[in-house]
Amino acid sequence: MGLISIAIITIVFLAIYSFYKKNFDPKEKLKGPLQLPIFGSLLSLGKLPHHTLMRWANKYGKVFRLYMGDYRTVVVSDPVMIREIWVKNFEIFSDRPHLPTFEYLSDGYHDLSSSDYTLWKHNRSIVGNAFSKMKLKNVGTHLDRQCKLLLKRMKEFQDSGEVFYPRNHLKKFSLNIILSMVFSEEVSYDEGVSGRVLEQLIKPMDRIFELSGTGNPLDFIKILGPVSMFLIKLMVQKDYHLIKGYLSQLYEEHLKNVDPNNPRDLFDQIITSEYPSAKEKNILGISSDMISAGTDTSATTLFWFFLYMCNNPHIQEKAYNEIKDIVGSDKEVLLSHRISTPYTYAIIKEILRIRPIGPLSIPRSCNEDCQIGGFEFYKGDQLIMNIFAVHHDEQYWTEPDRFIPERFLSNNHAEYWIPFSIGPRNCVGLNLALDEIYIAVANILFNYKITSESGNLIDDTEVFGLTTHPNDFGVKLESRF
Numbered sequence: 001m002g003l004i005s006i007a008i009i010t011i012v013f014l015a016i017y018s019f020y021k022k023n024f025d026p027k028e029k030l031k032g033p034l035q036l037p038i039f040g041s042l043l044s045l046g047k048l049p050h051h052t053l054m055r056w057a058n059k060y061g062k063v064f065r066l067y068m069g070d071y072r073t074v075v076v077s078d079p080v081m082i083r084e085i086w087v088k089n090f091e092i093f094s095d096r097p098h099l100p101t102f103e104y105l106s107d108g109y110h111d112l113s114s115s116d117y118t119l120w121k122h123n124r125s126i127v128g129n130a131f132s133k134m135k136l137k138n139v140g141t142h143l144d145r146q147c148k149l150l151l152k153r154m155k156e157f158q159d160s161g162e163v164f165y166p167r168n169h170l171k172k173f174s175l176n177i178i179l180s181m182v183f184s185e186e187v188s189y190d191e192g193v194s195g196r197v198l199e200q201l202i203k204p205m206d207r208i209f210e211l212s213g214t215g216n217p218l219d220f221i222k223i224l225g226p227v228s229m230f231l232i233k234l235m236v237q238k239d240y241h242l243i244k245g246y247l248s249q250l251y252e253e254h255l256k257n258v259d260p261n262n263p264r265d266l267f268d269q270i271i272t273s274e275y276p277s278a279k280e281k282n283i284l285g286i287s288s289d290m291i292s293a294g295t296d297t298s299a300t301t302l303f304w305f306f307l308y309m310c311n312n313p314h315i316q317e318k319a320y321n322e323i324k325d326i327v328g329s330d331k332e333v334l335l336s337h338r339i340s341t342p343y344t345y346a347i348i349k350e351i352l353r354i355r356p357i358g359p360l361s362i363p364r365s366c367n368e369d370c371q372i373g374g375f376e377f378y379k380g381d382q383l384i385m386n387i388f389a390v391h392h393d394e395q396y397w398t399e400p401d402r403f404i405p406e407r408f409l410s411n412n413h414a415e416y417w418i419p420f421s422i423g424p425r426n427c428v429g430l431n432l433a434l435d436e437i438y439i440a441v442a443n444i445l446f447n448y449k450i451t452s453e454s455g456n457l458i459d460d461t462e463v464f465g466l467t468t469h470p471n472d473f474g475v476k477l478e479s480r481f
């Protein structure tokens, strides 16, 4: 028998075994859709995986199983089970799955977002402490400055009557908040001036996330083994080196004159912390996390804000009146106004509910066989929290597909409003994100009436990606003064 025949017989055998194991394993108690051999559900998740998974949850249960390639994956859309897994049994589900993409991009899991429990605990406390110290010092100053720059940019569009395309301006707003807090750097709003940051940081990051988005078969098919790592490196290493080069340069510059007693920014605090090993790798990994996780997330939520305000002029008017009555002649909305503007804050919560930018959160893995809530979990399982499904569940929300900020006025829905996930490994940037979104939303509403460019409703269909965002659109700005 020739080599080709042996290879074909092996592949057929593996495919039959894989089909049997994924669909008819006698120890499997969870229901789920029929799985393809080798790929499992990887090819059937569609363009909007969170919608597909929500449909399957309706059919197979709020805790169901599928396979992403070789990984048994349990998808959870029930807030009670989410609490059991992500909070009460956190230590069993604290880690991320070990995937070649995560491994390569984090230089062997040396960062915050993909590290394993022991290192994660250490790095999380460094970032947590750094944020608390910054909070006391000057977060408000960074937010105010960046908000003023954004409003100034918007004014130029309003004065000229030109259509304003919010997406890139919002990205710069969020990026600048992170850059100034972490590195004391800033990108100019004028195109071109920001060449270095754009070419070495933002564009490479965007390209990497496009390539390595959810469900890359190279990550999930174990038989591909070393070939996967080789191909992933081939695809992302140029961009990866650009990002690491940019961060390494900042690291060297900061090292020259860092004063541990008087840190200038978050990076100084990260640099001056102790690490169990691989100090430089961890520093670069954590700072790269801050930029990748902290920029597009808040910016995309603000992008949705523009859309929902154009499509709901009565809601926009109601929030404007609330802010105007509170702020009066001060000309500027501050963080301290948030408590007195509950309707505006309810708008933010409703945007994060109806269009959570990370609808499937970031996956976790199970580190021991266990039974929780009557369901079996096995070591090595991947866990997916379907935030979108929880946020659109009719059991918890009246008319979940409608944009109704009022629903948050009488009830904060804390049990099932989970855009930042829950538990000890939830979003570390939660408070910063809510602060920056509030500052931007409230000041934009106070200064401008926003309408769609065409006068028609803007399409609110999502595009799945690093963050789930709308298709690009432009708006008209009318001054409130």
Ligand code: HEM
Pocket: 112, 113, 114, 124, 289, 290, 293, 294, 295, 297, 298, 301, 356, 357, 358, 361, 362, 363, 419, 420, 421, 422, 425, 426, 427, 428, 429, 430, 432, 433
């Ligand atoms: C609207 C804004 C944002 C949303 C909806 C959001 C949402 C999330 C979610 C769902 C997770 C996964 C948590 C888990 O595994 O349980 C996460 C993790 C993370 N987020 Fe955010 N995020 C936002 C903004 C930010 C900002 C501004 C930062 C900047 C510092 C940030 C930094 C991170 C980091 C570093 C992680 C990984 C945490 C860890 O593994 O310990 N996020 N975020």
